[in-house]
Amino acid sequence: MIQLNNVCKAFTNKKQRIKVLDCLNLQVNTGEMIAIMGRSGAGKSTLLNIMAGLEHVDEGQYFFHDEALSSKGREALATFRREKIGFIMQHYPLIDTKNVTENVALPLLYGKHPKKDAMSQAKKMLANLDIGYLEDQSIETLSGGEAQRVAIARALIQDPELILADEPTGSLDEEAEKDILDLCVHLNRAGKTFIIVTHDSVVAERCHKIYKLEDGRCLESPTGLIKKPLKSDDTC
Ligand SMILES: Nc1ncnc2c1ncn2[C@@H]1O[C@H](COP(=O)(O)OP(=O)(O)OP(=O)(O)O)[C@@H](O)[C@H]1O
């Protein structure tokens, strides 16, 4: 599905030029669920933004199903993003002047769907994710786990092929994290390809493959070998 070939990306701030991605290669196949780990500032969000068509590469190529996105213009990338990508972030940026259903319907409304149809699709999506009971609720009354489920419903509403998740459980407690992870695994088994950026080995270990982003490149790490944090009931 995704092929990144020798991708380079640098940013220039007032003081210096920062090389973030340096001849990075990565292939993600349809149906995979992969994790990308790496220290803060390693370039994980930059990499996701490139895959979402939000950032251009400086050098190298980005193919999505054999379509070269590195050479596309802003409009074409916006269309690509709207049709193919679902984006989930750590701080689920929901709009708190709109209720849950309106938030989930938003991408359809931006795509000029009639409001009645968009709202009914949003309600169906909420029901599919077992949060139909939240449909009329206001955003500021949601728990962190519920807000992230609503954000996932919004990311899924246009039936994207690829879900990009940037630390999707970073703001959640252990129980809500497990809940969201179970949902991601369920959606992946139902056919969605997932790329998850995470600092958390518990999240990474639920994925098929783990990549470490280091020195501007992605290296595959063997799964099952990441040291898991000890739980309070673990014996030493
Ligand atoms: N638009 C930008 N302009 C200038 N520098 C940027 C820009 N975006 C990212 N950077 C720099 O690129 C580097 C990589 O940033 P990025 O956000 O991709 O890291 P990250 O791996 O996601 O980190 P974290 O784990 O903290 O979220 C950082 O040094 C950051 O300051």
Ligand SMILES: [Mg+2]
């Ligand atoms: Mg980041």
